[in-house]
Amino acid sequence: MERNKTQVIVVGAGPAGISCAITVARAGKEVILIERGKFAGSKNVFGGAIYAQPTKEVFPNFEQEAPLERQNVEHKYLILGKDDGTTVSYRHKPETPVSYSVVRAKFDRWMADEAKKEGVILVEETVVKELIIENECVIGVKTELEEYFADIVVLADGVNSLLAMQAGLRAKLNPEDVALSVKEVYKLPTEVINERFNLKNDEGSVYEIFGGSMLGMLGLGFMYTNKNSVTLGLGVTLSELVKNSLRPYEMLDELKNHPQIAPLIKDGELLEYNAHLIPEGGYKKMPEICSNGVMICGDAAMFVNNLHWEGTNLAMISGKLAGETAIIALGKGDFSAKTLSLYRKKLEKSFILKDLKTYRNLMQVMSGRAEHFLGYYPKKINSFFEMFTSVDGIPKRKKYRDFIKSLFTDRNFIEIIKDFCAFIRLLWSILVL
């Protein structure tokens, strides 16, 4: 039993797992980080940005040393109709970087290398098949080849977290708890990207896309600029795809052909197509995040703030907090659920659980009203600008009145009341209670 025994085992070398492992190693504790891919990052997919402030908390040197693509200076919100669109755009002040686009195969690998420098033992190409549980306490992991034992096991094994499910820490996921995301990366010369996206040097742009091929569905599109490539993708709640019997890549193809998107990636060579699930369940679908000998971080714990497109930051900080908790537990020599519940307290004090709690009703409300909030209103915004910009001899007052009248006659009046109630309920839960 003492064979292969270490202090901490972390499953999954993504942002959560690596941040946890490096935190533990920096305190001089023994930690083994197990990754199923050929290298850290090889199984990982995301939209495209890591956030400067939280990343610095774990990797203070990352801006100088990590393989970054571009510093995002602009956020654009595209509200697309079938073949028209309205854009809202914000350009940041240049002095404070908020986020950087990165490619996970490079960035996660860099983070893992940093962790190795700090003493983390990284074991790649190894799948943890199950947890070893004795007297209701997790005491190790079983890989394809052997058993490893540890005082604490941290699960950072991603959105599917089969291990958390096996340990009875979380229920089965349902199609409404995840979004299926597909994305494509197009190779384009730096100068072409800079010209098309109105950027200079290493500046980057982030597009958040509503509507288009996802009109009326709980789904969003995204676009990020890298040094020599552009990423376009979308994520749609799995239950919407199931309900409507839709192929995700066909929706992406349709989005790609939208007149507001197509010119941006024209003549780009497809470098890679990939897919991944995004946790959408939020606060209400969180697993038990700690138990005897075990803690759960990142996607495996449903730590994604889908409205703000935050995931990697919640992963990194939750990993760091789990690491800090592990250090204290190791100091005490007590790995019970009671000691490890410090992890939960730390999460509650941090932005992670505060934000998830703030948005706890978001997905439920939105999925109930998706047809309206993500279908009718985007269409209406576009038709407003269509009306506002049209020059056709019709007097303006008549146009305004017709538009306002249409808001009340397009749909059954009851829908307006439902929208209003949903909106107030959402606003109240976000701002007040």
Add this chain to the structure above:
Amino acid sequence: MEYFSFMSKLEDKLYTVKYTPDTVSHLYPVQEQCRLCKSKICTVICPAGVYEWDGTKLLVNFENCLECGACRISCEKCSLGWEYPKGTKGVTFKQG
């Protein structure tokens, strides 16, 4: 305005993905359940078109799997056996 019609075939997309395929599948449908399944939703939502219904059984092109897990969660009969490929196998994303 079909800028990208030439890219719309799934095979062309999957051609860009690096795989190290195993010789055995990591996905195990229970065929008796598949025969009873009405929606056969895995044949639609899978982003890699792994599943095909040939009229009598579910064919699994597991070597194309992107390991997302959508099929497992959306399986109408909750009967799909799903695990990660072996540590040395499966997909390697370069642009994730």
